[in-house]
Amino acid sequence: MVEKYGKSRLGRTFRKRLNRQNRLDMPSVIKDVEWIIFRDWLKQKGFSKTKLTLAEFNDTGRGMMATKDIVVGEILISVPLRLLITPKSLSNTMQKRRKNTKSSVYHYIQMLPKNFDTMPICFELELLEFLPNNVKEDVKSQKLKFEEDFRSVCRFLKKQLNFNINITYNEFLWSWLCVNTRCIYFEPFKSINCDVRENIAIAPMLDFLNHNFNAKTKGEFNKVTQCYEITTFTPWKKGQQVFINYGPHDNFKLLLDYGFTIPNNPFNYILLDDEFFKFNIKEEAENIVSKKSSLLMKNGFYGDYVLHTSQISFRLLTALRLRFLRPLNNISSQETQHLITKWQNTISGKYEILSYENEIEVYEWIDSVCKELIRKCDFMLEKVNSIPSSSLENLKLLWNESKNILTSIIILIQDSKNM
Numbered sequence: 068m069v070e071k072y073g074k075s076r077l078g079r080t081f082r083k084r085l086n087r088q089n090r091l092d093m094p095s096v097i098k099d100v101e102w103i104i105f106r107d108w109l110k111q112k113g114f115s116k117t118k119l120t121l122a123e124f125n126d127t128g129r130g131m132m133a134t135k136d137i138v139v140g141e142i143l144i145s146v147p148l149r150l151l152i153t154p155k156s157l158s159n160t161m162q163k164r165r166k167n168t169k170s171s172v173y174h175y176i177q178m179l180p181k182n183f184d185t186m187p188i189c190f191e192l193e194l195l196e197f198l199p200n201n202v203k204e205d206v207k208s209q210k211l212k213f214e215e216d217f218r219s220v221c222r223f224l225k226k227q228l229n230f231n232i233n234i235t236y237n238e239f240l241w242s243w244l245c246v247n248t249r250c251i252y253f254e255p256f257k258s259i260n261c262d263v264r265e266n267i268a269i270a271p272m273l274d275f276l277n278h279n280f281n282a283k284t285k286g287e288f289n290k291v292t293q294c295y296e297i298t299t300f301t302p303w304k305k306g307q308q309v310f311i312n313y314g315p316h317d318n319f320k321l322l323l324d325y326g327f328t329i330p331n332n333p334f335n336y337i338l339l340d341d342e343f344f345k346f347n348i349k350e351e352a353e354n355i356v357s358k359k360s361s362l363l364m365k366n367g368f369y370g371d372y373v374l375h376t377s378q379i380s381f382r383l384l385t386a387l388r389l390r391f392l393r394p395l396n397n398i399s400s401q402e403t404q405h406l407i408t409k410w411q412n413t414i415s416g417k418y419e420i421l422s423y424e425n426e427i428e429v430y431e432w433i434d435s436v437c438k439e440l441i442r443k444c445d446f447m448l449e450k451v452n453s454i455p456s457s458s459l460e461n462l463k464l465l466w467n468e469s470k471n472i473l474t475s476i477i478i479l480i481q482d483s484k485n486m
């Protein structure tokens with residue numbers, strides 16, 4: 068851009084500002100003593116050299132920066148089996164702690180995040196109110212799972228009197244979140260009776276890589292080298308942040324499981340199950356409503372009604388076509404059957420729509436629900452904006468991105484009306 072317009076046209080002040088902005092966007096390489104000790108410790112343990120170093124980035128926080136260009140097919144990090152922290156290696160560590168020796172992973176533990184303030188499971192009750200309903204439900208289930216794990220770990224520690232280790236709720240929550248946000252799944256030895264929980268591991272160093280949905284990577288255990296290796300299929304330039312891909316996760320999932328969100332995440336969606344199951348059609352008898360519900364169930368179209376950017380799911384359209392199929396009250400069973408067969412033909416693709424009127428009702432419903440939900444997003448955004456807390460940045464993005472999806476659907480409907 069600068070080159071295109073030439074130096075003189077842009078002026079000195081602009082160039083100065085641009086340079087300052089570039090400097091601000093530059094990652095700052097981390098040189099803390101904990102990091103240096105951790106790297107030396109890895110080296111002593113036989114960890115191979117990497118082209119990565121720890122750095123602080125403006126947009127993602129701490130992550131890994133390329134110290135040299137990295138090409139497609141290169142191994143980013145290779146963690147030897149003996150350095151992987153697994154359920155088995157941890158129980159050995161506990162045995163050592165019993166003998167009052169320092170943990171073998173002490174230098175790694177020093178590098179872990181100190182808190183998880185952005186994870187909804189750590190939110191105060193009043194902050195939870197700012198989450199969308201589906202995320203609220205997921206946080207509840209996550210809490211139950213955590214509490215169950217805490218109880219069983221406490222029971223286990225009590226039984227092992229020799230260990231003499233007590234763990235508080237907060238200590239366990241911190242450890243639980245470290246594992247859940249950083250673990251990998253690997254299968255060093257395949258066995259039929261293997262408990263999958265035995266196959267999770269933390270791979271020190273590898274777990275400093277952040278997520279990006281565009282990163283193409285492969286992670287697997289190499290039986291020959293006895294290392295867990297991450298290969299990149301995305302090239303990286305010296306100075307860039309190097310990412311891996313945690314999976315095709317939308318922002319609800321990223322926030323719930325990892326405590327962050329990504330702008331313009333293509334996997335984002337709006338779930339309309341609540342709206343769908345709550346709405347009633349005037350004068351529709353109770354038995355017809357339940358008949359339609361069992362038809363949705365029987366045909367595999369019950370629930371999971373989503374909108375993506377400029378895209379209405381086929382599940383939602385199909386369910387709504389049935390919902391607006393009228394009149395089913397007071398008509399003969401033969402006529403009813405005929406209408407139902409017609410609806411089933413829209414699933415098989417024999418017909419695209421049931422009728423023009425039915426289609427209008429379907430899209431009008433979606434349009435009005437989107438408008439109502441946009442009002443809700445605005446209301447939540449106003450509330451979130453009124454509270455000064457950095458933990459809420461993710462929530463602002465969540466509500467803004469939801470609003471963008473809803474707006475794109477309204478535009479889509481408007482455009483199709485104009486055609």
Ligand SMILES: C[S@@+](CC[C@H](N)C(=O)[O-])C[C@H]1O[C@@H](n2cnc3c(N)ncnc32)[C@H](O)[C@@H]1O
Binds near residue numbers: 180276
């Ligand atoms: C496996 S760790 C990655 C390293 C971590 N950033 C660190 O400093 O230890 C996963 C955590 O990194 C953060 N993270 C990963 N990808 C991110 C991204 N694209 N943007 C912001 N935070 C991200 C989240 O806090 C997540 O729970």
